[in-house]
Amino acid sequence: MLRDLVFASLLIIIILALTYLTYSGGLGDLPPRDVRVIASNYLNLTYNQGITWLWAASPEAVTAIVWDYRGLDTLFETVVFYGAILAALTLFRSVSKVPEFVSSAGLSLVVKRVTAIVTLAILAVAASTALHGHLTPGGGFQGGAIASVAPLLLLVVFGKQFFIERRISYSKLLTIRNASLALLGFTSVALLILGFLTGFQAYIFQNQAKIVSTLSYPPYLLDVPLGGSLFFFNLFEFLAVASGFTLVFTILLSRDETLRKELEGEELGY
Amino acid sequence: MDIELIKFMFMLTTISLYFNVAISLYGVVSKTNLVKKLIALTIFQDTVNMFTILIGYKLWRPGLLLQPPVLTDLSPTSETLREFVERSVDPLPQAFVLTAVVIGLAVTLFLTTIILHVSYHFKTVNVDEIGRSKRVYIHEEAV
Amino acid sequence: MMDYVDLVFLIMGISALSSVLFTFLTVKTKDLMYAVVFSSVQSVAYALIYFLLLAPDIVLVYVAVSVGIYPLIIILLIKKVGRYEVVT
Numbered sequence: 001m002l003r004d005l006v007f008a009s010l011l012i013i014i015i016l017a018l019t020y021l022t023y024s025g026g027l028g029d030l031p032p033r034d035v036r037v038i039a040s041n042y043l044n045l046t047y048n049q050g051i052t053w054l055w056a057a058s059p060e061a062v063t064a065i066v067w068d069y070r071g072l073d074t075l076f077e078t079v080v081f082y083g084a085i086l087a088a089l090t091l092f093r094s095v096s097k098v099p100e101f102v103s104s105a106g107l108s109l110v111v112k113r114v115t116a117i118v119t120l121a122i123l124a125v126a127a128s129t130a131l132h133g134h135l136t137p138g139g140g141f142q143g144g145a146i147a148s149v150a151p152l153l154l155l156v157v158f159g160k161q162f163f164i165e166r167r168i169s170y171s172k173l174l175t176i177r178n179a180s181l182a183l184l185g186f187t188s189v190a191l192l193i194l195g196f197l198t199g200f201q202a203y204i205f206q207n208q209a210k211i212v213s214t215l216s217y218p219p220y221l222l223d224v225p226l227g228g229s230l231f232f233f234n235l236f237e238f239l240a241v242a243s244g245f246t247l248v249f250t251i252l253l254s255r256d257e258t259l260r261k262e263l264e265g266e267e268l269g270y
Numbered sequence: 271m272d273i274e275l276i277k278f279m280f281m282l283t284t285i286s287l288y289f290n291v292a293i294s295l296y297g298v299v300s301k302t303n304l305v306k307k308l309i310a311l312t313i314f315q316d317t318v319n320m321f322t323i324l325i326g327y328k329l330w331r332p333g334l335l336l337q338p339p340v341l342t343d344l345s346p347t348s349e350t351l352r353e354f355v356e357r358s359v360d361p362l363p364q365a366f367v368l369t370a371v372v373i374g375l376a377v378t379l380f381l382t383t384i385i386l387h388v389s390y391h392f393k394t395v396n397v398d399e400i401g402r403s404k405r406v407y408i409h410e411e412a413v
Numbered sequence: 414m415m416d417y418v419d420l421v422f423l424i425m426g427i428s429a430l431s432s433v434l435f436t437f438l439t440v441k442t443k444d445l446m447y448a449v450v451f452s453s454v455q456s457v458a459y460a461l462i463y464f465l466l467l468a469p470d471i472v473l474v475y476v477a478v479s480v481g482i483y484p485l486i487i488i489l490l491i492k493k494v495g496r497y498e499v500v501t
Contacts, residue, residue: 004300011292019285030280031327039326039360047341048351059341061361062470066368077369084376088383129473137340137469141372145477152485225344241372245482248379252386252489259493263390272419279422283462286429290436297440303498305490306440309448312483313436316459316475323468330418338467364468371474375482382486389494396499 042069047225053211057219058134058227066139067233071188071205078237082181085244092251094262096170102255104159115157122150130238134227140234144241151246155253163250170250173243180239187232191215276330284324290317304385304395308378315374319367326360339364425465432458443498445491449484456480 022030045051047059056064066074089096106112130143154162163169188205194215195202201213207228209216217228294317297310328336339361343350389395392403415423435455439448456479463472 007299008296011296015288015292018288022284022288023281027284029329030277030284031329032325033329035326035328035358035360036362039362040355042361043339043355043358044351047346049345050348059344061339061341061358062364062368065361065365070365074369077373080373081376084373084380088376088380091383091387137338138473139368139470141368142470142473142477145372145375145474145482149477149481152482156485244376245379248383252382252486256493259386260390263387272416275419276422279426282426283429286433289433293433293436293440301440301498302500303445305445305487305494306448306498308490309445309452309487310440312479313439313452313455316456316479319471320459320462323463323466323471326468327466336467338469340469359467364470367468367471368474371471371478375478378483379486382490385490386493395494 053209055208056227056230057208057225058230059225060134060136062137063133063139063227063230063234067230068205068207068228075188075205078181078184078240081241081244085248088248089251092259092262095251095254095258102160102164104161106159106162107157111157115153119150119154122153123147126150126238126242130234131231133234134225134230140237141241143234143238144245147238147242148245148249152249155249160250160253170247173247173250177240177243177247180236180243184233184236184240187229187236190229191217273330280327287317287320287324302397304388304397308381308385311381312374312378315370319370322363322367322370326363328359421465425462428458428461428465432462443500445496445498446488449487449491453480453484456483 042065043061045054046056046061046064048055056068058064058068126143126147128143129138129146130140133139133143191202191206192204194200195213200215202215203210203213206213206215207217207230208219217232218226219228220226291314294310294314298307298314301307301310330336335357336359337354337357339358341351341354346354385395388400392400394400432455435451435458439451439455442448442451456475460472460476460480463475
């Protein structure tokens with residue numbers, strides 16, 4: 001009780017001090033007068049057809065920064081994401097091996113019919129957001145997060161029997177996830193391998209042609225900007241994120257007895 | 271267009287975000303239920319992301335309409351490009367927050383599986399009771 | 414009279430104030446189902462502020478994650494673990 005009071009009063013003192021400092025101009029002008037120099041450089045270069053040795057071939061600045069100008073940060077972020085999902089799946093690793101036989105009827109008929117229509121709409125919106133990531137706001141992460149709502153909805157409304165009948169099993173989803181992550185890694189070094197084979201010079205995470213290397217992904221598809229490697233990055237990241245979240249949801253939505261089997265031998269060895 | 275009103279509203283947003291940080295930190299530290307701690311932790315993560323995007327904004331001026339960092343003209347002249355650079359907000363904080371949101375979701379899913387494990391093992395999710403029963407376990411093992 | 418630009422920032426200020434109210438209610442209540450609902454309303458206020466700060470990429474991710482996935486996961490957890498917060 002005393003600990004709570006001390007902590008609360010400490011927080012109030014700090015908040016009042018910060019409020020006074022911000023109000024009297026401690027953070028500078030709020031909002032700032034102009035953006036930083038590095039941001040105006042990136043905005044100038046991202047679709048500038050006059051400077052084609054530094055451009056990223058996509059009129060969307062945020063996607064170009066995430067996958068081209070600062071692509072290595074996104075690579076490490078994907079590794080952290082993979083590790084977190086892997087840790088969550090390892091804690092319940094016996095659930096994937098036990099085949100479950102559930103006889104659930106799901107919810108009522110009206111809810112089932114409406115969900116069937118809405119699920120198609122969710123998947124269409126998610127695919128459109130992910131594949132147009134270089135032209136409009138969107139991209140791989142957004143499309144994957146939207147697309148992972150659809151299997152969750154199907155699991156709740158139709159019951160686990162739906163997935164078991166259609167043989168969307170645990171190992172199939174794991175295969176999709178690992179394959180799309182491997183293809184993502186391959187896309188980032190594809191031009192490097194091509195450069196080794198043909199004798200030209202190339203870089204890791206290279207998207208368009210630079211001054212010293214002439215290899216590049218195609219920047220236009222007939223007459224619409226394709227963004228080079230950004231399109232492929234968005235597609236593979238969409239598949240990886242959607243299947244990763246679906247895996248965790250199928251484990252968390254199992255029955256209580258199946259989940260408790262994971263802790264079976266613990267009285268003997270704690 | 272009243273510049274004083276705009277600056278005051280922006281300052282009000284910043285100060286109310288300070289209050290959000292304080293309340294959610296109090297919720298993480300002082301509440302004894304593990305699920306309540308998880309909910310307060312997600313609010314804390316969202317507020318920190320909001321701070322990052324607040325920094326990338328720009329001041330309105332009469333005659334300067336701001337725009338998000340998306341170029342709408344597919345074959346821009348150098349005039350259009352110069353206007354785009356003058357008008358757009360900062361795209362770098364948005365790129366950082368994008369990855370931060372997805373990582374936050376993955377870590378929350380991992381924490382959910384940990385809470386399930388803990389509740390099956392100790393039969394409670396109250397932090398004080400878990401501490402008490404762990405002391406009993408350690409005492410029994412020593413004896 | 415009030416210009417269009419002033420109205421935009423007025424909405425931003427009001428959403429920020431209402432998010433403080435809903436955060437306080439989330440931490441204070443003892444019924445965890447209410448806490449989840451209040452946290453979702455606070456996320457809607459945050460999504461409105463993100464939109465007014467001209468960040469459309471973030472709005473897409475944030476609405477799908479914070480109003481769609483988090484409440485579902487936490488309601489699952491509440492069902493398996495216990496709905497009320499016991500204070501001794």
